Amino acid sequence: MQTQTLTHAKFHSGSSERSAALPDFAATFAAPRRAALRPIAVVAAGIVTVLAAVGCWFVLGWPAVALVCGLSLVAAAAASLLFRVKVARQLDELDRLATQLTGTSDATIDHFGLDGRWRDIARRVLDSRGGLVRQLLERHAVDQKLELAQRLSLANQRRAEAIVDSLPDAVLVTNSFGELTLANPGAERLLEFKFEAASGKPLRQVVRQTALALLLELVTQRSPCHQRHSEELSLECGGRPRWFKVNIAAVVDKSGESLGVLTVLRDITSEKAALARSAEFVSAVSHEVKTPLASVKAYAEMLADGDANGDPETQQKFLNIIQVQTDRMSRLLESLLDIARIESGVVRVEKKLVSLNDMIEGGAKLMEPAAADKRQTIERKLSSLYLGVVADPDMMSRVVMNLISNAIKYTDSGGRIVVRSQMIEDMAVFEVEDTGRGIPAEAMPKLFQKFYRVKENANVAPGTGLGLSLAKHIIEEVHGGKIEVESQFGKGSIFRVKLRLEGLMPTD
Amino acid sequence: MAERILVCDDEAHILYAVSFKLSTAGFEIAQANNGQEAIEWLESNTPDFVITDYQMPFVDGFELCRFLRSRPQTATVPIIMLTAKALELSEDEVKAELGLETILMKPFSPRGLLETVRKTLAARTPAAAVAS
Numbered sequence: 001m002q003t004q005t006l007t008h009a010k011f012h013s014g015s016s017e018r019s020a021a022l023p024d025f026a027a028t029f030a031a032p033r034r035a036a037l038r039p040i041a042v043v044a045a046g047i048v049t050v051l052a053a054v055g056c057w058f059v060l061g062w063p064a065v066a067l068v069c070g071l072s073l074v075a076a077a078a079a080s081l082l083f084r085v086k087v088a089r090q091l092d093e094l095d096r097l098a099t100q101l102t103g104t105s106d107a108t109i110d111h112f113g114l115d116g117r118w119r120d121i122a123r124r125v126l127d128s129r130g131g132l133v134r135q136l137l138e139r140h141a142v143d144q145k146l147e148l149a150q151r152l153s154l155a156n157q158r159r160a161e162a163i164v165d166s167l168p169d170a171v172l173v174t175n176s177f178g179e180l181t182l183a184n185p186g187a188e189r190l191l192e193f194k195f196e197a198a199s200g201k202p203l204r205q206v207v208r209q210t211a212l213a214l215l216l217e218l219v220t221q222r223s224p225c226h227q228r229h230s231e232e233l234s235l236e237c238g239g240r241p242r243w244f245k246v247n248i249a250a251v252v253d254k255s256g257e258s259l260g261v262l263t264v265l266r267d268i269t270s271e272k273a274a275l276a277r278s279a280e281f282v283s284a285v286s287h288e289v290k291t292p293l294a295s296v297k298a299y300a301e302m303l304a305d306g307d308a309n310g311d312p313e314t315q316q317k318f319l320n321i322i323q324v325q326t327d328r329m330s331r332l333l334e335s336l337l338d339i340a341r342i343e344s345g346v347v348r349v350e351k352k353l354v355s356l357n358d359m360i361e362g363g364a365k366l367m368e369p370a371a372a373d374k375r376q377t378i379e380r381k382l383s384s385l386y387l388g389v390v391a392d393p394d395m396m397s398r399v400v401m402n403l404i405s406n407a408i409k410y411t412d413s414g415g416r417i418v419v420r421s422q423m424i425e426d427m428a429v430f431e432v433e434d435t436g437r438g439i440p441a442e443a444m445p446k447l448f449q450k451f452y453r454v455k456e457n458a459n460v461a462p463g464t465g466l467g468l469s470l471a472k473h474i475i476e477e478v479h480g481g482k483i484e485v486e487s488q489f490g491k492g493s494i495f496r497v498k499l500r501l502e503g504l505m506p507t508d
Numbered sequence: 509m510a511e512r513i514l515v516c517d518d519e520a521h522i523l524y525a526v527s528f529k530l531s532t533a534g535f536e537i538a539q540a541n542n543g544q545e546a547i548e549w550l551e552s553n554t555p556d557f558v559i560t561d562y563q564m565p566f567v568d569g570f571e572l573c574r575f576l577r578s579r580p581q582t583a584t585v586p587i588i589m590l591t592a593k594a595l596e597l598s599e600d601e602v603k604a605e606l607g608l609e610t611i612l613m614k615p616f617s618p619r620g621l622l623e624t625v626r627k628t629l630a631a632r633t634p635a636a637a638v639a640s
Contacts, residue, residue: 283593286592287563287592287593290592290613290614290615291519291522291592291614293614293615294519294522294590294592294614294615294616295519295521295522295525296615297615297616297617298521298522298525298526298529298615298616298617298618299521299525301617301618301619302525302528302529302618305618305619307528307529307532307618314528321521321524325521455565455566456565458518458565
């Protein structure tokens with residue numbers, strides 16, 4: 001509307017001169033007028049040809065007449081073709097002008113000085129083509145809107161697909177006939193199929209895991225709408241059983257129409273394993289606590305029942321057992337609390353640069369009385385280098401003392417214990433070597449497990465089976481190091497701790 | 509003649525407590541530190557009653573019970589199992605499978621144990637008398 005008004009103003013203000021932007025209307029309309037004169041020329045040429053043919057018949061006979069007629073026909077056809085091409089071009093030009101003129105009024109036609117038939121043609125063209133152009137323009141706008149909407153919907157679809165595809169869970173959608181209509185890469189990996197090959201096939205043919213296929217069929221058949229089902233299922237994946245939480249829900253659109261059934265499988269194997277470990281731990285703790293408690297209860301009850309009356313020696317023995325077992329229980333509970341505190345991160349880890357040699361020396365000094373009780377010597381073979389490590393001093397000395405204490409406990413009286421430190425590549429290495437009982441090969445893999453005690457050595461010394469587990473946690477989880485063991489049953493063991501070397505010079 | 513009871517436990521204090529209580533009550537006691545020792549003793553002896561721990565090194569209580577049941581001379585000997593384990597299997601299943609008299613959970617009462625032993629033997633004696 002705005003442009004229309006502006007164009008009008010322009011036309012009326014400069015009546016004699018045409019704006020360069022305006023179409024050369026009169027020139028365009030004049031061309032067909034000239035072209036329209038051509039048929040007259042063609043008719044005249046025809047008459048001339050006929051006369052020439054009659055002349056030739058008199059002079060040269062029939063073959064010449066045929067030749068002249070043929071030539072003239074060719075000429076006429078060429079002229080007609082030329083005319084048509086010209087007219088077509090002019091009509092195209094008219095079309096273009098009409099498009100430009102869309103929305104202009106009769107005044108514009110007057111302005112161009114058109115008259116008679118051309119004025120009528122121009123008006124008709126304006127009316128009909130203008131309407132068409134308007135329709136085309138409207139159509140174009142609609143198309144643009146549609147395209148935009150399509151692009152948006154495609155983008156949304158891609159986004160939804162990307163979200164479903166990047167889910168770690170396996171996602172499957174089946175239609176009401178039980179045929180697969182969607183599967184994300186998670187599902188393809190888990191159920192070992194390709195969606196392209198499986199699309200539209202009945203689920204039972206695609207899913208080789210019979211248990212899952214049966215479950216899906218059962219739930220789908222029972223009631224396809226408003227259905228929610230959740231179940232834990234064990235499936236064979238890559239030859240190993242894994243646990244899955246299977247969630248099945250009906251897919252229903254806003255109008256309540258069923259679009260099929262959505263199945264999501266989440267791998268809960270590690271959660272299951274964690275739960276099992278935790279149950280195992282609780283069971284082990286309960287066993288370890290109940291055993292000394294059983295002694296305490298048994299001897300206390302017998303004392304109360306007067307079973308040892310009249311025998312002060314037996315009474316004293318019973319009381320001693322109660323004391324020893326109570327100590328054992330509190331030691332166990334202390335260790336348990338230590339583990340819980342350190343593993344749960346309640347204890348603040350305060351790491352700083354410390355000298356490994358100082359840590360070893362400190363631990364060895366504290367353990368010396370225990371070694372002396374068994375007439376053992378703790379021999380130091382410490383590196384002459386500084387060997388700086390970044391560690392929590394309390395935790396690290398706990399490990400040093402635990403390893404030396406184990407060496408003392410499982411080495412017979414008069415045995416030899418060596419503590420050693422050295423630099424190996426970029427690691428500071430600390431070893432405790434003993435000439436003790438050693439560890440049988442079959443016990444090695446379980447050595448660092450909680451509550452594990454080497455059967456053969458369990459009666460040699462009291463223990464909770466928690467010390468090495470805690471040491472491993474402190475070295476590997478808290479300090480990022482490594483704890484290893486080498487042993488020969490009956491000969492002795494070497495426990496080795498490797499920590500990253502942080503400095504060779506003390507910093508103060 | 510006093511009945512002979514085989515007591516089997518890897519915990520020395522429990523072994524001693526059970527043995528003390530039962531021997532004070534007049535029973536003859538044979539001690540074993542684990543299932544292996546018990547089986548060795550059983551090669552040349554037949555007990556009237558067996559009290560065993562469940563979790564023991566080398567040969568555990570389950571294996572010992574199966575061994576007892578597999579031999580004609582101990583196929584019906586009453587067994588009490590003492591355990592600190594929350595059993596993986598249900599108590600009833602284990603009792604039925606191994607033909608156990610009862611399962612006593614640690615910590616247990618030596619007085620209660622003695623009563624169970626006496627009751628079980630008393631219930632068996634008339635039946636045995638009728639049979640002979």
